[in-house]
Amino acid sequence: MSSKAASKPTIFNVAELAGVSIKTVSRVVNREPNVQEKTRKKVEAAIDKLGYRPNVSARGLSSKRAYVIGLIYENPQEFSYVKDVLNSALSECETLGYSLVLKPVTVTDGTAIEDIRKFATQTRMDGVLLPPPMGDTPGIEALLRELGLPCARLTPISELEDSVTINCDDEESSFDLTRYVITLGHERIGFVKGHPDHRASHDRFHGYERALESSGIEVEESLICQGYFDFESGQSAASELLDLEERPTAIIAANDDMAAGVLHEVHERGLAIPEEISVAGFDDTVISGRTWPPLTTVRQPIREMTRVAVRQLVDKITAPDSLEPAPEFHCAVIVRGSTGPRNTPK
Amino acid sequence: MSSKAASKPTIFNVAELAGVSIKTVSRVVNREPNVQEKTRKKVEAAIDKLGYRPNVSARGLSSKRAYVIGLIYENPQEFSYVKDVLNSALSECETLGYSLVLKPVTVTDGTAIEDIRKFATQTRMDGVLLPPPMGDTPGIEALLRELGLPCARLTPISELEDSVTINCDDEESSFDLTRYVITLGHERIGFVKGHPDHRASHDRFHGYERALESSGIEVEESLICQGYFDFESGQSAASELLDLEERPTAIIAANDDMAAGVLHEVHERGLAIPEEISVAGFDDTVISGRTWPPLTTVRQPIREMTRVAVRQLVDKITAPDSLEPAPEFHCAVIVRGSTGPRNTPK
DNA sequence: TTGTAGGCGTTATCAT
DNA sequence: ATGATAACGCCTACAA
Numbered sequence: 059m060s061s062k063a064a065s066k067p068t069i070f071n072v073a074e075l076a077g078v079s080i081k082t083v084s085r086v087v088n089r090e091p092n093v094q095e096k097t098r099k100k101v102e103a104a105i106d107k108l109g110y111r112p113n114v115s116a117r118g119l120s121s122k123r124a125y126v127i128g129l130i131y132e133n134p135q136e137f138s139y140v141k142d143v144l145n146s147a148l149s150e151c152e153t154l155g156y157s158l159v160l161k162p163v164t165v166t167d168g169t170a171i172e173d174i175r176k177f178a179t180q181t182r183m184d185g186v187l188l189p190p191p192m193g194d195t196p197g198i199e200a201l202l203r204e205l206g207l208p209c210a211r212l213t214p215i216s217e218l219e220d221s222v223t224i225n226c227d228d229e230e231s232s233f234d235l236t237r238y239v240i241t242l243g244h245e246r247i248g249f250v251k252g253h254p255d256h257r258a259s260h261d262r263f264h265g266y267e268r269a270l271e272s273s274g275i276e277v278e279e280s281l282i283c284q285g286y287f288d289f290e291s292g293q294s295a296a297s298e299l300l301d302l303e304e305r306p307t308a309i310i311a312a313n314d315d316m317a318a319g320v321l322h323e324v325h326e327r328g329l330a331i332p333e334e335i336s337v338a339g340f341d342d343t344v345i346s347g348r349t350w351p352p353l354t355t356v357r358q359p360i361r362e363m364t365r366v367a368v369r370q371l372v373d374k375i376t377a378p379d380s381l382e383p384a385p386e387f388h389c390a391v392i393v394r395g396s397t398g399p400r401n402t403p404k
Numbered sequence: 405m406s407s408k409a410a411s412k413p414t415i416f417n418v419a420e421l422a423g424v425s426i427k428t429v430s431r432v433v434n435r436e437p438n439v440q441e442k443t444r445k446k447v448e449a450a451i452d453k454l455g456y457r458p459n460v461s462a463r464g465l466s467s468k469r470a471y472v473i474g475l476i477y478e479n480p481q482e483f484s485y486v487k488d489v490l491n492s493a494l495s496e497c498e499t500l501g502y503s504l505v506l507k508p509v510t511v512t513d514g515t516a517i518e519d520i521r522k523f524a525t526q527t528r529m530d531g532v533l534l535p536p537p538m539g540d541t542p543g544i545e546a547l548l549r550e551l552g553l554p555c556a557r558l559t560p561i562s563e564l565e566d567s568v569t570i571n572c573d574d575e576e577s578s579f580d581l582t583r584y585v586i587t588l589g590h591e592r593i594g595f596v597k598g599h600p601d602h603r604a605s606h607d608r609f610h611g612y613e614r615a616l617e618s619s620g621i622e623v624e625e626s627l628i629c630q631g632y633f634d635f636e637s638g639q640s641a642a643s644e645l646l647d648l649e650e651r652p653t654a655i656i657a658a659n660d661d662m663a664a665g666v667l668h669e670v671h672e673r674g675l676a677i678p679e680e681i682s683v684a685g686f687d688d689t690v691i692s693g694r695t696w697p698p699l700t701t702v703r704q705p706i707r708e709m710t711r712v713a714v715r716q717l718v719d720k721i722t723a724p725d726s727l728e729p730a731p732e733f734h735c736a737v738i739v740r741g742s743t744g745p746r747n748t749p750k
Numbered sequence: 751t752t753g754t755a756g757g758c759g760t761t762a763t764c765a766t
Numbered sequence: 767a768t769g770a771t772a773a774c775g776c777c778t779a780c781a782a
Contacts, residue, residue: 068775079753084777092751111525115464116775119758124461126503133491141487145479148506157472157527159503160494179457181503289694318694325696348635348664350671350696414759425769430761438767462759465774 067108076104087112114157124182126157127371130174130192133162138314138343139360143189143212146364154372159183163192165255171197178205184375185209187367191256193223210371212363213257222370224363224384228258231356231389232265235338236310238354238391240273243400244308244336247275250285250295250320252312259287262312262340281306285316292319300327307335307400314339314346314355321349321396332398342392351395358389413454422450433458460503470528472503473717476520476538479508484660484689485706489535489558492710500718505529509538511601517543524551530721531555533713539569540603556717558709559603568716570709570730574604577702577735578611579618581684582656584700584737586619589746590654590682593621596631596641596666598658605633608658608686627652631662638665646673653681653746660685660692660701667695667742678744688738697741704735 069087073080078101085093086101093101104110118124129147131140144160151158161177163170185208192198193213199221202209210222239247249266252259263282270277280302283295292311296319299306311317317339321331329335331351339346342357366384373382415433419426424447431439432447439447450456464470475493477486490506497504507523509516524547531554538544539559545567548555556568585593595612598605609628616623626648629641638657642665645652657663663685667677675681677697685692688703712730719728 070775080776081753081778082751085752088777094751097751109525113465113775114528115461115470116758117777118461119459119465119760120775120777122758122777144506145508148508152526157503157505159505160490162491162494179455180498182460322694322696345691345694348668348691348694350668416759426760427762427769428767431768434761440767443767459759462774463761465776466759466761468761468774 066113067110068113069110071108072101072104072110075108076101118182123184123375125155126159126181126183127151127368127375128159128161128177128181128183128186129189130161130163130177130186130198131189132165132191138345139341140189141344142360143187143364146361147187147368150365150368154368156184156368156372165191165195170195171201174198174201175205178202178207183207185371187364187371188212189364190258191253194257195255208371208374210367210374212360212367222367222374222384224367224370224387226358226363226387226389228261228389229265229268231358231391232262232312232340233269234265234389235340235354235356235391236266236269237273238393239308239310239336239338239397240269240275242308242336242397244306245275245400246278246281246304246306246308248281248283248299248306248309250283250292250299250309250311250316252316253286254284256287259312266310285311287313287315289315289319289322292316293323294319296320296323300324300329305335308337308397309335310338312340314341314343314353317353317355317396318345318349321353325350331396333401336397336400338397346392346394349396354394354397355392356389357392359387363387412459413456414459415456417454418447418450418456421454422447464528469721470530471501472505472527472529473497473714473721474505474507474523474527474529474532475535476507476509476523476532476544477535478511478537484691485687486535487690488706489533489710492707493533493714496711496714500714502530502718511537511541516541517547520544520547521551524548524553529553531717533710533717534558535710536604537599537602541601554717554720556713556720558706558713568713568720568730570713570716570733572704572709572733572735574607574735575611575614577704577737578608578656578658578686579615580611580735581686581700581702581737582612582615583619584739585654585656585682585684585743586615586621588654588682588743590652591621591746592624592627592650592652592654594627594629594642594645594652594655596629596638596645596655596657596662598662599632600630602633605658612656631657633659633661635661635665635668638662639669640665642666642669646670646675651681654683654743655681656684658686660687660689660699663699663701663742664691664695667699671696677742679747682743682746684743692738692740695742700740700743701738702735703738705733709733 069080069083072083086098163173188211193211212224251263267277285291285295309320311320320337338354340356342355346353346355415426415429418429432444509519534557539557558570597609613623629644631637631641655666657666666683684700686702688701692699692701
């Protein structure tokens with residue numbers, strides 16, 4: 059090693075060492091066609107030897123691309139869902155040579171749109187990834203279109219033709235979960251809905267309704283509570299349900315955080331789980347294995363869905379025309395200790 | 405609005421509108437001295453009117469800076485601690501005009517160093533932020549020095565003169581927590597240590613020891629278990645402690661995740677909390693409010709510490725000489741339902 | 751298949 | 767206090 063830290067090698071150094079022009083090096087680096095195998099080998103050898111890495115700033119300046127994709131997400135108390143998306147997106151971006159920049163926003167207080175606009179003008183991105191509920195928040199789509207930013211959404215809504223949409227059948231998985239609870243003998247099954255602005259909330263609720271109907275159980279209004287996907291709302295919904303004259307023997311919440319809140323309230327009242335009441339959630343987030351008892355829940359293949367979303371987003375950035383259809387993803391019911399057979403009163 | 409999307413305004417447009425040279429605009433944008441107040445006003449008006457934002461790529465290319473700082477963190481099951489660091493770092497970076505790029509690594513399996521090296525050569529950064537335990541992982545410091553990357557560490561270790569170090573007195577907070585438990589009447593107090601590679605583990609353990617000694621309670625070997633900061637290790641440590649001939653009436657775990665594991669095991673055995681056994685953790689992470697009962701724990705001002713760390717890191721990047729000393733941070737014991745008075749056997 | 755010239759938007763240098 | 771001009775490292779056109 060020389061005494062002075064050698065400054066980073068540039069495309070010129072590589073070209074010189076390989077005995078070609080910089081354009082040829084550029085072609086090799088960017089996997090463009092029209093390079094002879096032999097030339098390519100020479101160039102690659104030079105790149106390795108020098109440890110050359112393209113300068114992102116120069117590349118961005120010249121190509122008008124930033125090689126950056128943004129992840130805009132609702133900043134929740136419980137980070138589990140976003141964490142899975144984040145990790146998966148991070149690793150996929152790394153393999154595709156992109157950077158990921160994060161933008162947490164709050165949709166509930168109406169600041170999201172302006173926040174995103176500011177964010178977009180401040181940091182250059184080539185596209186954005188929208189995990190739920192960003193994918194179905196009104197206004198965001200329009201804003202991104204205005205800004206000329208392609209996006210990939212993780213959402214059940216697939217109306218928009220030209221937009222990358224990755225989804226999983228929430229309605230069906232909710233149907234499956236509810237059916238499972240019914241097979242345990244439960245008939246009075248409470249349901250805690252998710253935030254009304256989230257598409258998943260409705261899908262999950264409809265799955266519940268359909269399962270009850272298909273088993274000949276009447277959907278009872280008093281057993282249905284509004285929640286907002288957070289722990290506290292699960293807690294207060296449970297409070298309502300447990301105050302009922304004839305209380306439910308099982309409660310399904312539209313996500314794990316609310317289900318954890320339900321468990322909390324049930325514990326507060328000294329009821330035994332699952333002997334006196336069964337509880338189930340959605341998403342198979344980390345918290346579902348940490349509660350007592352561990353939660354029965356539904357697992358989405360979030361990591362795979364995210365991988366595909368990122369890949370398709372990059373495809374769309376590089377070749378806006380060809381849109382391969384996304385594969386279908388399916389959920390699975392994960393049975394744990396929070397659900398059990400109904401105690402038939404004698 | 406014109407039919408064609410006007411391309412983004414450049415420094416030339418601003419200069420033209422303000423009737424000055426681009427260099428003057430540059431001076432204003434970068435808050436450099438030697439600009440008349442009147443000129444500055446003119447330029448600022450032009451900037452506002454055009455909605456001008458400097459192009460990060462161009463700036464990076466010219467200044468040799470990336471305006472990016474890296475956050476290298478141990479990717480844990482429980483994300484709570486890192487999440488707080490992340491959110492705080494994100495908002496501070498935004499106000500300072502930097503981007504934050506994430507790099508999750510695994511220190512336990514020895515891949516971290518190579519991962520970081522690869523990451524550093526792949527994405528240009530001006531500095532990195534090292535939350536625990538990255539700040540006290542051997543080798544990382546040396547690697548960053550070799551790469552010429554300044555760093556700011558959130559760690560109790562403050563040996564290195566030239567390195568930004570932010571810390572909080574873990575030993576003292578552990579002392580305080582243990583003292584609190586002692587005042588509840590407990591004398592047989594189990595302790596679940598953290599991962600031995602983390603400096604905080606030792607500090608917290610020493611605080612525990614010192615508190616016992618200062619109260620005239622003997623430190624008993626059999627009440628001390630090795631854990632690794634994760635849920636599972638807390639669980640198995642609790643299992644050991646509860647198998648003891650004369651079991652402890654309280655258990656302190658060196659972080660919340662392990663404490664949650666302890667709670668889990670206690671529940672498994674059907675023991676009442678806190679009547680039969682008290683449990684406490686560290687860090688006041690989200691999980692501590694989600695367990696049953698909620699955990700007594702210790703809160704660090706993580707967000708403020710992170711803010712200062714980022715700010716000092718950027719200072720170091722821009723002016724490597726002047727190193728202002730960091731302020732001192734203090735922890736606080738948060739009392740919740742998982743601890744209670746010892747049941748004195750009659 | 752390969753190479754040459756010009757420009758991307760900024761900061762830095764050196765005048766004035 | 768302000769300005770002209772040359773880098774910075776790469777990519778896109780266009781030649782050869």
